[in-house]
Amino acid sequence: MANRPTAEFRRYDAAQIARFFRFQPWRPAWRAIKILVVFLSFILGLQIDSVMGRETGSQQARAEQIRKILTDLGPTFIKVGQALSTRPDLIPPDFLGELIKLQDQLPPFSNATAFAIIERDTDRAIDEIFAEISPNPIAAASLGQVYQAKLYSGEEVAVKVQRPNLKPVMMLDLYLMRWFAKQLGWLLPLNLGHDLTLIVDEFGIKLFEETDYENEGRNAERFEANFKDDPNVKVPKIYWDYCSRQVLVLEWIHGVKLTDTEAVKARGLDQDAIIQIGVTAGLRQLLEHGLFHADPHPGNLFALEADPASRTGISGRMAYIDFGMMDQLEEPMKETLVDAVVHLINKDYEELAQDFVNLGFLTKDTDIRPIIPALESVFDEVMGQSVGDFNFKVVTDKFSELMFDYPFRVPAKFALIIRSVVTQEGLALSLNPDFKIVEIAYPYVARRLLSGDSENLRRRLLEVLFKGGKFQWHRLENMIKIAQADGDFDVLPTAQLGMQFLMSEDGAYLRRLIVLSLTEDNRLHTEEVARLWALVKNDVKPDKIAGAAWNALLQFSTASAAGLIPAAISTLTRNQPGG
Structure with missing residues (x-):
């Protein structure tokens, strides 16, 4: 093992890397000393600038210094610099300009x-x-x-x-990072809920895959x-x-x-x-x-x-x-992410807390009751008066505060997801300082729910539209408004899918709920229907209506149509006083 070439390490394996360096302890020792010396010299320089009162004048020089330090230390540290280069809300402009150079302006080899x-x-x-x-x-x-x-x-x-010769340096850095995470990670102001080494391992797996x-x-x-x-x-x-x-x-x-x-x-x-x-x-x-x-x-x-x-x-x-x-991401996790967005739209914080359990941010034995008010406080604050006020970076900051008081943790896989979303938001903010990620995310999710033709998406749409067995007219209005903010949304294909589902056997329960909703509280809800019509009337043309209706009918059998009439009459009769 002592002479095994590092090129043979095709996949990241923390145990094998540890065994490899067990026979060569001087290599990680010298690497650790180099890393500490260069960063301590940088921190010392910042302190001297502060004491001498020259922080502003020397900022560009310090920015160039940190870029050179990360470049000299190699790919692992360059990756850290690249991630920071996408956060204009975290990094001062001079430093940001230098870190951006790490993306594709590094020294070439021969x-x-x-x-x-x-x-x-x-x-x-x-x-x-x-x-x-x-x-x-x-x-x-x-x-x-x-x-x-x-x-x-x-x-x-x-x-x-x-x-x-990428592997030797990468292996050294990952070995040292993992040692630090295992031995000293508890000193960090974090409440991950699990060993920090899991996040280092996830990073190591992806870094090896990149090679x-x-x-x-x-x-x-x-x-x-x-x-x-x-x-x-x-x-x-x-x-x-x-x-x-x-x-x-x-x-x-x-x-x-x-x-x-x-x-x-x-x-x-x-x-x-x-x-x-x-x-x-x-x-x-x-x-x-x-x-x-x-x-x-x-x-x-x-x-x-x-x-x-x-x-x-x-x-x-x-x-x-x-x-x-x-x-x-596996299918259950994708579905839970959609659930979390739906519950956030609806401000169903009890369900949202359960989503965090299902996603692994909370353990299954966690009592979520005291967490629900905290989630309500966080999301009500960051969402402001409209979805357009939402900012993902603000949410992550607020969650950092919550993690001190509640047993939230960051699942290893979600470290990459969060990094990806935050990076995209940071990139968009650098192009448009007024950008709000949810102004795009909400229309996408609303359109996907309204136009989805899978059983799972229909179930989630029903969760949005019905609460306590009652139809939430305002939610449907809000979803249509949100979906219409996306120029690609067309209400007619959505209506056609809805008609096909309503006419199917699976739509029997929904047909009953809709009839009950239209006659709820012993009155016809004509005002609500009128508001919905006002939202969609400009998108509805007579020729398109005919086409949508015809396409829906083609998917619907005569026998099923005959069964609709008595079912509707029966529902209406049961809903009348004394019925």
Whole structure:
């Protein structure tokens, strides 16, 4: 084991890494000393600036210093810097500008080394593979660098080559981080509810996966398959004939960084529309597909012109170019996330507390009764008078306070989810300081519930619309208003799905509830119906109504139709006084 090359560690295994360094204790010791020295020198410099009264004048120099420190320490620390570079609400502007450079402006390694890796892994000479290749890398990131090339078949491609000798430094850093988490994690002002090493292990697993470019290529193809019906999301094609664990050849994306506002405007792209595409795509990953991009920093996201073949009316698309750090949510967790959003919309804090139990933020034996008022206080405060006042960063801050008083914990998998959502919100805030993530998230969720055709989504919609057996007219109005804020929402297909469900056998219980609701309190609820009609009348055209009704009837049998009439009469009769 002592002489085992680190290259053989293809997957993260904390126990194997610990055994490896048990025979070489001087290596983690020297690495720990180096890390402590550079950070202590930085902190000392900040203290001297404060004592000398020169904080403002030296801030740029200190920002450059921390960028260089993170760069010198290698990929693990660069990843930390990249995450911080997406938080303009946390990081001062001078420091933010320097940290952004960590996304793709890192020092490259030699071209000779890069080309040697390509030739070794493909067993072909460079000029046998590429008709053209840039003499120097176009970009250099934490794990590799990228060249622009052209295949003999004419396609323009990006050639991603991994940095040599990544594993030894990564293993050292992860070993030290895990040791710190295990031995000293209790000193941190956190209440995670479980061993901090679980979060370090989750990070280690994902970091090791990022060093496998074949895995990244497979992730890209899975991601592309999930968005094949969305012309607003672009995923580059993978050219497998030239790929290996350390070399990835993929379609070249002719786009501009989302953060390059001038270039976005010069191309005539709608920056707010691009933001909406990105946030909606993120929601679809979490709530529909389960496979989500866990590292959506600006270096991985590009804006480009709309696909000429599409007719979305949106002047632009968003392209993802890096699929190394991905994760998968299982179906029960996706459904619980939708539940949590529904219960948040409804302000059903008792159900929301139970969602936190189901998601693993609270243990199953937790008494949630004292937590319910705390959740109510937090969400009532952060949501303000409207959903547009909601800010995910504010929620995470408030939850940090709650974790001191209540037994909340952060499940290891959710560390990546939270990082992904916070990163997307931070990116959007850097483009538009007035951006509110829920102004996009709520219309998406409302539209998904209203137009969903699965049993689970119908059940969640019923939870929204009925409470205590009574129809919540105001909730339906609010959901339609929210859904209409999304320009893609069309009320008629939603109505058609509703009609089909109502006419089916499964819709019998709902038919009874609706009839009862219309005649509730011994009166016809014409005012509520009139308000709903006022909301949708502009979207309803006679020809469209006819088409929707016809399509619904095609899905409905004559026998089922005959059964509706006596069922409705029976319900109405039972609802009359003395009935």
